[in-house]
Amino acid sequence: MPDPAIEIRGLRKRYGTFEAVSGVDLTIPTGEVFALLGPNGAGKTTTVEILEGYRDRSAGEARVLGVDPARGDAAWKSRIGIVLQSTGVFDALTVEEVIAHFASFYPRPLPLERVITMAGLEEKRQARCKSLSGGQKRRVDLALGLVGDPELIFLDEPTTGFDPAARRQAWEVVREFTRTGKTVLLTTHYMDEAEHLADRVGVIVAGQLIEVGTPREIGGRAAAVAHVRFRAEGTLATAPLPAMPGRVESGPPIVAVATGEPTATVSALIAWAASLGVSEIPELSVTRPSLEDVYLRLIEEHSDAATREGAA
Amino acid sequence: MTADNAIRTDAAPRGGNIRQVIRLSIARTGMELRAFYRTPELVFFTFLLPVLFVVIFSTVFSGVIRGPAGESVGFPQYFVAGMIAAGVVSTTFTSLATTISIERSEGLLKRLAGTPLPRSSYFIGKVALATITSAIQAAIILAIGALLYGVELPTGPVPWLVFTWVFLIGVASCSLLGVAYTRLIPDGSSATAIVQPPYLTLQFISGVFFQYSEIPPWLKFVASLFPLKWMVQGFRYVFLPDWVAVDDYGGEWHMERVAAVLVAWTVAAFVLSLVYFRWERPGDR
Numbered sequence: 001m002p003d004p005a006i007e008i009r010g011l012r013k014r015y016g017t018f019e020a021v022s023g024v025d026l027t028i029p030t031g032e033v034f035a036l037l038g039p040n041g042a043g044k045t046t047t048v049e050i051l052e053g054y055r056d057r058s059a060g061e062a063r064v065l066g067v068d069p070a071r072g073d074a075a076w077k078s079r080i081g082i083v084l085q086s087t088g089v090f091d092a093l094t095v096e097e098v099i100a101h102f103a104s105f106y107p108r109p110l111p112l113e114r115v116i117t118m119a120g121l122e123e124k125r126q127a128r129c130k131s132l133s134g135g136q137k138r139r140v141d142l143a144l145g146l147v148g149d150p151e152l153i154f155l156d157e158p159t160t161g162f163d164p165a166a167r168r169q170a171w172e173v174v175r176e177f178t179r180t181g182k183t184v185l186l187t188t189h190y191m192d193e194a195e196h197l198a199d200r201v202g203v204i205v206a207g208q209l210i211e212v213g214t215p216r217e218i219g220g221r222a223a224a225v226a227h228v229r230f231r232a233e234g235t236l237a238t239a240p241l242p243a244m245p246g247r248v249e250s251g252p253p254i255v256a257v258a259t260g261e262p263t264a265t266v267s268a269l270i271a272w273a274a275s276l277g278v279s280e281i282p283e284l285s286v287t288r289p290s291l292e293d294v295y296l297r298l299i300e301e302h303s304d305a306a307t308r309e310g311a312a
Numbered sequence: 313m314t315a316d317n318a319i320r321t322d323a324a325p326r327g328g329n330i331r332q333v334i335r336l337s338i339a340r341t342g343m344e345l346r347a348f349y350r351t352p353e354l355v356f357f358t359f360l361l362p363v364l365f366v367v368i369f370s371t372v373f374s375g376v377i378r379g380p381a382g383e384s385v386g387f388p389q390y391f392v393a394g395m396i397a398a399g400v401v402s403t404t405f406t407s408l409a410t411t412i413s414i415e416r417s418e419g420l421l422k423r424l425a426g427t428p429l430p431r432s433s434y435f436i437g438k439v440a441l442a443t444i445t446s447a448i449q450a451a452i453i454l455a456i457g458a459l460l461y462g463v464e465l466p467t468g469p470v471p472w473l474v475f476t477w478v479f480l481i482g483v484a485s486c487s488l489l490g491v492a493y494t495r496l497i498p499d500g501s502s503a504t505a506i507v508q509p510p511y512l513t514l515q516f517i518s519g520v521f522f523q524y525s526e527i528p529p530w531l532k533f534v535a536s537l538f539p540l541k542w543m544v545q546g547f548r549y550v551f552l553p554d555w556v557a558v559d560d561y562g563g564e565w566h567m568e569r570v571a572a573v574l575v576a577w578t579v580a581a582f583v584l585s586l587v588y589f590r591w592e593r594p595g596d597r
Binding site: 052053054074075077078080082084090091092093097101102104105106107128144148 | 329332335336339343346347350351419422423425426427428429430592
């Protein structure tokens with residue numbers, strides 16, 4: 001088993017009396033796409049910037065590609081790629097010039113053509129950066145992070161400001177990048193982005209990593225209670241509901257049943273409706289909590305817990 | 313940046329590092345020049361401002377300065393040295409302090425710091441751009457002075473050699489001072505406001521706009537602490553007869569002091585840059 005791409009133990013960062021990161025442990029194996037989620041000010045960016053070598057840590061251990069990021073030299077930097085949130089000042093230069101210039105910093109850069117194609121900038125290669133839209137500038141940022149052919153890439157909110165089509169395209173770029181066994185650490189506010197890209201997600205709140213798991217399972221999502229909903233109209237509104245393995249939470253008119261066995265619940269409902277002469281149950285749906293629901297619940301639980309602790 | 317090559321086996325050998333620094337410094341210089349000449353307002357003001365100064369000065373003050381034995385030099389001849397020196401400060405100190413602060417605010421420095429680009433290459437590119445623009449600017453000032461206002465250019469290699477060393481150490485000291493000065497600039501948008509006052513003040517007290525002998529002694533003392541006065545003095549040696557030094561500089565040109573002060577500032581500014589330059593925006597730690 002190869003060394004993990006990122007390994008951190010007891011990571012802390014203090015600014016005066018404020019602790020932005022308070023004891024984070026995390027291992028990201030090589031080849032994984034890991035998404036760090038969390039509200040603004042939770043310590044996401046601080047954690048990532050410590051790993052990128054931009055900030056010193058106050059305590060704890062960190063290894064990025066086997067190197068302490070506080071001591072990363074040029075050889076180490078040529079193995080990582082950083083896509084930053086803010087765009088630099090390249091107004092007077094063309095897209096192609098900027099990418100070629102950054103490529104010249106690296107010992108083994110990707111071919112220019114390939115980077116431009118990956119970032120979807122073929123049409124804009126001769127354009128001055130000044131003339132680019134926000135989304136196009138972001139694609140240049142993405143290209144600059146990839147051009148050195150890094151083993152590990154840091155993506156800080158990679159698609160903020162993208163239109164939906166451009167986001168899909170950016171996700172394709174990231175997927176293509178990871179297909180060759182490379183590692184990605186991503187921060188994002190978009191749950192669909194984490195769900196599309198990440199093998200695992202971690203939720204960071206108040207400087208602590210409170211939950212780590214796959215997008216499907218995090219926060220007990222896979223085993224979580226499902227909701228069966230339908231609109232009770234006509235005879236369905238007046239007849240008593242059948243026996244179901246679940247608890248009726250609301251309705252009519254919109255009946256919501258919270259259940260651990262949605263299939264059995266739906267079967268019971270179909271049989272019940274058929275017995276009343278209704279072959280199509282209006283607006284019937286089965287939903288499980290979305291990643292966003294789980295994320296919001298985790299943050300709420302955590303801040304409740306923190307409040308209780310503070311009061312005690 | 314922590315230098316810790318000893319414990320890393322994949323670090324490039326020393327010679328390779330130096331070749332890398334040279335190669336990337338050339339690449340940075342190319343990008344700086346390209347970005348400069350593609351920004352018309354920058355080119356225009358860099359080269360137009362000194363031209364305006366020469367034209368306005370030579371037109372408004374059309375008198376002469378008289379020597380002890382009845383000799384005289386025209387105002388254009390007298391002030392051309394100060395114009396060149398002030399132009400150097402503008403294209404090096406002012407321009408570097410401003411652009412580096414803006415590039416730091418805009419996140420370019422952070423972005424470069426995350427790549428294997430040697431940090432020295434960034435600064436070498438900046439100083440190379442400042443040297444080239446300063447040289448072009450000096451050439452324009454001299455050409456306009458000579459063609460339109462009868463400024464006499466020295467003949468023979470010695471004055472031009474002196475011109476070259478004063479110019480090069482002047483550029484080096486003021487460029488590095490511009491780099492160090494960025495420490496006092498919290499944000500790119502406030503750069504101009506923080507950079508202009510010392511530049512304007514020194515212009516007035518260093519004899520750029522006035523005959524140096526007319527400046528009160530205590531202001532002369534202040535001026536003599538900074539490079540501009542010494543650059544003006546060095547360039548005056550090149551363009552003016554020796555009797556001018558009697559009134560202005562206490563009898564002699566004191567070129568050894570010109571060299572000493574400019575070299576001392578170059579070294580001091582280099583050390584200040586190493587100690588005080590911040591690659592990050594204030595607040596990023």
